[in-house]
Amino acid sequence: MSKEEEFLDRPWAGPTTTATATSVTLTANGGSSRSKSLDDDAYLQRLGKKPRLNRSFGFMSILGFSCSALLSWEGVLVTSVPALLNGGPAGVIYGFLINWAGTISVYTVLAELASIAPTTGGQYHWVAILAPESCRNFLVYITAWLTTIAWQAMGVSCGYLTATLIQGIVVLANPSYTPTAWQTVLLLWAVMLFAVVINSTTSRALARVEGLVLILHLAGFFGVLIPLVYFTEPHNDPQMVFTTFINEGGWSTQALSFFVGFPTLASSLIGADCAVHMSEEIQSAAVVVPRALMYTVFINGSLAFAMIIALMFCLTDLEAALGASQTMFYPFLHVFYAAVGSTTGACLMAGVVLVLAIASSVSLYASASRMLWSFSRDRGLPFSQYLVRLSSNNLPVVAILATLTITMVLSLIALGSAVALSAILSLVIAALYSSYLLVCVLLLWRRVTPGGIQPHISGSDIIDLGYLSWGQWRIPEPFGTINNVVAILYSIVLLFWSFWPQTTPTTVETANWSILVFGGVVIFSVVWYFVRARHFFKGPIKEV
Structure with a gap:
């Protein structure tokens, strides 16, 4: 037995389910859960x-x-x-549409x-399959680091947003209240502790909670949109909006200003790939994960675009806002x-957003911990032998x-510098989109290489670092x-534009x-x- 197999086969690694079938036809519908x-x-x-x-x-x-992780509308x-400063109402609308299409x-x-x-490792496992052997291991390691850090930063971002939103609602209700940094930190910790508790129950309980969150996500949208549009008087003129x-921002041209504000809108469309990092906990993952990705980006993009239109018509005093x-x-x-x-x-409307932000923290924590667990499973992190441990109900509690x-x-x-924390939070777009790129x-290189990807043959897929076949879900050529x-x-x-400052x-x-x-x-990761x-x-360890 190799060192890698010994490492992963220790008793503390948690119970495993071994499938005896050597050739199984995967189907998206039908059949029992077992x-x-x-x-x-x-x-x-x-x-x-x-x-x-x-x-x-x-x-x-x-x-x-x-949908709850994406938190689009x-x-x-x-x-x-804030994006109005670089772009204006028309810049926000058209900038979002371009970002939506790109996403x-x-x-x-x-x-x-x-x-x-469909593995929990996501991007770095795909790099291991796609990359040439000469640089495969290096690219896998860098991708894994970027993805892991991005998801950890996303967890902090959601916690900070939720904590400051709570303080903002308190100020709205009681203008005499003055928020402090230490209160923000404590509120952030409280929100994240809640996410940990939910994530540490059972995966079945988590799945049921997320089903309810989808209903709240859709109902909450109308609960905010309808009173916002109905009670606002007067609305802005359509010509002004579009x-x-x-x-x-003080930029030399309007076009430059538009592109400087461009990445801000993209941040509201990040996070749908959380489903990828839950792949090993999803039934019929090879079909369900791609469908979930596409449905999520279409549903959330539509809701977000509708909310932007409503907001642009209802925002009559930009300076006051x-x-x-x-x-x-x-x-x-x-x-x-x-x-x-x-x-x-106003507090009730903001409360709907707050509840959904807390629900988002649960989803983000689940994905971040699975990514951390997956990288540890392949011995890529310090203390991997501890981070890879599973609880009695097969949850990566140590990673959580x-x-x-x-x-x-x-x-x-945040106690020392809000600017420094903002730099950490802004890492999300750069790190995630670097791994996407x-x-x-x-994949494009493999696509245009003759024989680079073999056709999908149901029931006889063999995927390793030397052979690659299409899955059941793909776009025809x-x-x-x-x-x-x-x-x-x-x-x-x-x-490119995500690294630009907002003003000059x-x-x-x-x-x-x-x-x-x-x-x-x-x-750091290269060194x-x-x-x-x-x-x-050595890249994704082959356990079987």
């Missing part, structure tokens, strides 16, 4: 991984899981008003890859109050607690290749420090790989 689990386990074994987690998620529960309430393109590529290899561009961000953190709280003319009504610890430590930065480029190119171009554009001339407070944080992460990791990290 037969579906066996099908998925056989598929996972052909990817070289032992089934260790319980498959409790079906399509509707994982759709609710993804709720997110645009946060991002749209659909990127997630379509991810859906194709998720159907080929044709007015603003350049308050931006001024309110100095006391209430988020301008949309002032927009709610100005619309309904009632503190209670490690994620909580990382969140609590990073949140302490890499897998998109590698030539549309698949065209979409692949579009996804690459969009990722490059978004990455730039000061220490207004600088975009994400390039520094992102560069530091990349340099650590050549100094230490290349001696023990």
